[in-house]
Amino acid sequence: MNIHTYEKAWLVAAMVLIVGFIATITYGAVGPGIAMIDDDGGTVDPDEINDHERFSDPGVDHVGGNEYEVTVIAQAWLYTPEEIEVPAGSEVTFYVTSRDVTHSFSVVGTNVNTMVIPGQVSEMTVQFDEPGEYGVLCNEYCGEGHHTMEGLLTVVPEDEFDLTELSVDAPREVEAGNETTITANVSNGMQDDLETTVTLEIDGETREEEITVPGDGSEEVAFAVDTAALGEGEHDWTVTADGYEESGTLSVVSATDGDENGAGDGGDGDA
Numbered sequence: 001m002n003i004h005t006y007e008k009a010w011l012v013a014a015m016v017l018i019v020g021f022i023a024t025i026t027y028g029a030v031g032p033g034i035a036m037i038d039d040d041g042g043t044v045d046p047d048e049i050n051d052h053e054r055f056s057d058p059g060v061d062h063v064g065g066n067e068y069e070v071t072v073i074a075q076a077w078l079y080t081p082e083e084i085e086v087p088a089g090s091e092v093t094f095y096v097t098s099r100d101v102t103h104s105f106s107v108v109g110t111n112v113n114t115m116v117i118p119g120q121v122s123e124m125t126v127q128f129d130e131p132g133e134y135g136v137l138c139n140e141y142c143g144e145g146h147h148t149m150e151g152l153l154t155v156v157p158e159d160e161f162d163l164t165e166l167s168v169d170a171p172r173e174v175e176a177g178n179e180t181t182i183t184a185n186v187s188n189g190m191q192d193d194l195e196t197t198v199t200l201e202i203d204g205e206t207r208e209e210e211i212t213v214p215g216d217g218s219e220e221v222a223f224a225v226d227t228a229a230l231g232e233g234e235h236d237w238t239v240t241a242d243g244y245e246e247s248g249t250l251s252v253v254s255a256t257d258g259d260e261n262g263a264g265d266g267g268d269g270d271a
């Protein structure tokens, strides 16, 4: 059979194109690690998100080792949480759902890009190796505020990352002569124990307590404060733990005059 030269040329060109298409798709699927989001993430009733085991508390959770889980709720027109921080070298599994309409969760500059459908949970696992900042965008038009829907994902160096939270419970005003307490609560979101020093500084005097906060737990330190020793007036205090700081002012007022009259004669608590 005789085939015309042009016919042959077109046949070869068509073959090359077909092989090229298959190679492109194969590279896309295997090379950069593109995975389709399937229904593995399960479902969640959009009206019951606030009572849901996972979605009632969105944010970053440490699973163990270098594995983290990040739970995100998309809604018109924001992400909760808006800012996500994970350590470099971590393997992060995102769980994203929508409270209202269809959105997307797209991490700019990475291959994290999923549609977020109310009722469905999009689950995807990604490895973040290098520190950096990535914008999070919604790629599905979701209403008039669509263009303002954004978040931020920060990959921080491993040694700068923790899931420590410090909260302090301190009275605003105390009558002179009474004893009071400034209580620091340190919670540790990592699975490993956290050893840290809780420091209270009040009126230039520093007190310290060493604590070990168990993994996924919290520890309380109560500092008894003697108002008679402090004297009447405003006293600035600062509590620090694991690099976190909280501060406030304690007013010691005379036993006879009640509130609003803290700035007495006891000096201004220069620290």
Ligand SMILES: [Cu+2]
Binding pocket: 075, 076, 077, 102, 103, 104, 138, 139, 140, 141, 142, 146, 149
């Ligand atoms: Cu949206």
